[in-house]
Amino acid sequence: MVGMEAQYNDEAREGPRHAVIMLGLFFLFLIAFGLSLSLGSVHIPLAGLFGVLTGEEVSSPAWAIIVHTIRLPKAITAVLAGAALSVSGLQMQTLFRNPLADPFVLGISAGASLGVAIVVLTVGAVGSVLIAGMGFLGDLSLAVAAIIGAAAVLGCVLLVSRSVQSVMTLLILGLMFGYATGAFVSILIYFSVPEQIQSYILWTFGSFGSVTWRQMPVLFCAISLGLLLAFLCIKPLNALLLGENYARSMGLNVKRIRLWILISASVLAGATTAFCGPIAFLGLAVPHLCRSLLHTSDHRVLMPAVTCLGATLALLSDLIAHLPGSQFVLPLNAVTSLIGAPIVIWFILYRKNLSQAF
Amino acid sequence: MAIFKTQDLAVGYKHGRRPPRVVARDIDVSLHRGEFVCLLGPNGAGKSTLIRTLVGMQPPLDGHVYLMGRDIADMSAIEVAQVISVVLTDRMSVGIMAVRDLVGLGRYPHTDWIGRFTEEDERVVSWAIRAARAEDLAYRNVAELSDGERQKVMIARALAQQPDLMILDEPTAFLDLPRRAEIMALLQDLAHSTGKAILLSTHDLDLALRCADRIYLLPFEGALQTGAPEDLILNGAFEGAFQSEGVRFDADTGAFKLNAQRGRTSVAVSGEGRRAYWTKRALERAGFRVGDAGSRWRVVIREDGVWCVERGGVVRECDSIADLIAALKSNHR
Structure with a gap:
């Protein structure tokens, strides 16, 4: 009886406990955002930062330029990309009921890579002058190529998903799309010169720093749309925890919801990859961290938590990649995985509730 | 409706x-x-x-x-x-x-x-x-x-x-x-x-x-x-x-019974209650047929919980069902 009462009390505390953790996550996010504006090769103190953001006179005019043209767009991009990848990962893990699923399981990033590879490795050779001459479009050319590539794969996946009964089949088909597009990239690389290959490899390292203010509205709209769709799918995602058969028996139109989830997750992953490169790890790890931290699989709690933590970790990864105080910059993907993996491993071994989640 | x-x-x-x-x-x-x-x-x-x-x-x-x-x-x-x-x-x-x-x-x-x-x-x-x-x-x-x-x-x-x-x-x-x-x-x-x-x-x-x-x-x-x-x-x-094959639904008891095709040797059981019931079950399981008093083998369950196996005047006492089955099988051979 005593044991039961203890459990009861535990549960009664669950609601407030979630609220406290969410609040903590949000504060962490604010701190990370502030730090990413303040730290870098040039340190801008907090007071100066406030001055710059409110438009007052500050002691060094260079600060305003640094914040406005470099750090603010980079930070906003990191927030959007981190949130997008993490939410997309959560959707994939629930849809496929698979802890290894991430935003890229359906070959979205492979499609984007192919688009970029075609531009960098072929067009780049004959038409770099052409692209430079296209102005705004040239500015967007990598992103446009990546979007076209991602959209092509997304189109294939959606087309197939209409006739596929089992979600497992879809997962395997997605993997196959990924391999096929990867093969094309290999062939392109094989026939390219080292300079082109290097610029392609640089793209695959990922970066939040290449989005300009002109491109920002496109990224912002795409990711807002994806997030909106994802939040509208919270209730169906909870029902899908029971499996598709139960979800159907509770009145869910499984095929339609599956389509919406795929569209949402793919737009999020596709837009992010197009503008920032294939950023690894966040989409896989953040949902696990949130589940473990909040000890729940309820998407009403997870969805906002994942959005917040995803943005925070993206900001922090970028911060670490820029090695504040130095002129060096590490590849973003190396940072997310190198620092992220041990954290997740420790978390999972320490909290021991991953096995319950799947 | x-x-x-x-x-x-x-x-x-x-x-x-x-x-x-x-x-x-x-x-x-x-x-x-x-x-x-x-x-x-x-x-x-x-x-x-x-x-x-x-x-x-x-x-x-x-x-x-x-x-x-x-x-x-x-x-x-x-x-x-x-x-x-x-x-x-x-x-x-x-x-x-x-x-x-x-x-x-x-x-x-x-x-x-x-x-x-x-x-x-x-x-x-x-x-x-x-x-x-x-x-x-x-x-x-x-x-x-x-x-x-x-x-x-x-x-x-x-x-x-x-x-x-x-x-x-x-x-x-x-x-x-x-x-x-x-x-x-x-x-x-x-x-x-x-x-x-x-x-x-x-x-x-x-x-x-x-x-x-x-x-x-x-x-x-x-x-x-x-x-x-x-x-x-x-x-x-x-x-x-x-x-x-091998199984049939017994309408008398509402349960399945294994078809007792192997029961060639018939054994008569005399006794009452639970002990007799489980003795009969054991005999069927071991491949014997529970027969009437004219059978070659007779098993008498005594009040003190001892099974007496009798054939042609020779009596052997067994103190468990496992013992009884073993006795029947060895003599049978």
Whole structure:
């Protein structure tokens, strides 16, 4: 009886406990955002930062330029990309009921890579002058190529998903799309010169720093749309925890919801990859961290938590990649995985509730 | 009016352009309020296919299913979900979730876009947990439940959906005998006390015969028969449906018996009560036939718990059934 009462009390505390953790996550996010504006090769103190953001006179005019043209767009991009990848990962893990699923399981990033590879490795050779001459479009050319590539794969996946009964089949088909597009990239690389290959490899390292203010509205709209769709799918995602058969028996139109989830997750992953490169790890790890931290699989709690933590970790990864105080910059993907993996491993071994989640 | 009715229903599988494989056809059944019905039949007769068709997991090959007088094919998924709820055999891992939240998922067709609970929803969930006798599980983590506890929770979830009809696919599979009896008694009680119709498929012949108001009997080949369990036994339907090599349905006891083809040597048993009953069972198991007093072998069970084996005046005393069987076998050879 005593044991039961203890459990009861535990549960009664669950609601407030979630609220406290969410609040903590949000504060962490604010701190990370502030730090990413303040730290870098040039340190801008907090007071100066406030001055710059409110438009007052500050002691060094260079600060305003640094914040406005470099750090603010980079930070906003990191927030959007981190949130997008993490939410997309959560959707994939629930849809496929698979802890290894991430935003890229359906070959979205492979499609984007192919688009970029075609531009960098072929067009780049004959038409770099052409692209430079296209102005705004040239500015967007990598992103446009990546979007076209991602959209092509997304189109294939959606087309197939209409006739596929089992979600497992879809997962395997997605993997196959990924391999096929990867093969094309290999062939392109094989026939390219080292300079082109290097610029392609640089793209695959990922970066939040290449989005300009002109491109920002496109990224912002795409990711807002994806997030909106994802939040509208919270209730169906909870029902899908029971499996598709139960979800159907509770009145869910499984095929339609599956389509919406795929569209949402793919737009999020596709837009992010197009503008920032294939950023690894966040989409896989953040949902696990949130589940473990909040000890729940309820998407009403997870969805906002994942959005917040995803943005925070993206900001922090970028911060670490820029090695504040130095002129060096590490590849973003190396940072997310190198620092992220041990954290997740420790978390999972320490909290021991991953096995319950799947 | 029947809650649920099928007309000329044919179930089976359709693959592309090949002709469909019909598992069972011409199914005309109905279900009424407060009825507890068990679907029985040998493996491969199509019980699962029928259940899957009734809950809408696969389309019927032919015929109609009517729910509250409306053709289920014309109803939306939400409309169906408000009348039927199910307990399936799917082994699912729901993730990190308290039992109460899992039961709460049953409110799906009744809540708003994000699944917010009203007081009414909370009340129904509490009622469902109580009705499934899962109160002490309410705040446990679903991943930590035993099979039997999990089944109760899934029944609670189905109840929380507030259906008029519950359909359960083999809810007693994987459970030990006491748990099976508990689940069956629970479902019978729910049907009678709440007025919901409950249909379940099971392999548990004995329990079904004892609990069900009506039986749907689906033989391997042939038409589905319905009736009170006892009627189906008396008219020989059971014997027909479950006929197979080596096993037969014994209409006298309502249980299966291994065909005693091996019983060449007959043994007469004299004794009373439990000891005599189990002695006879042991003899049949060991391949002897329990015969009359004229048999070559005679076993007398004495008051002091000793078995005396006698043949042609030679008596041997045994102090356990294992001993007795050994004695009979060695002498027999």
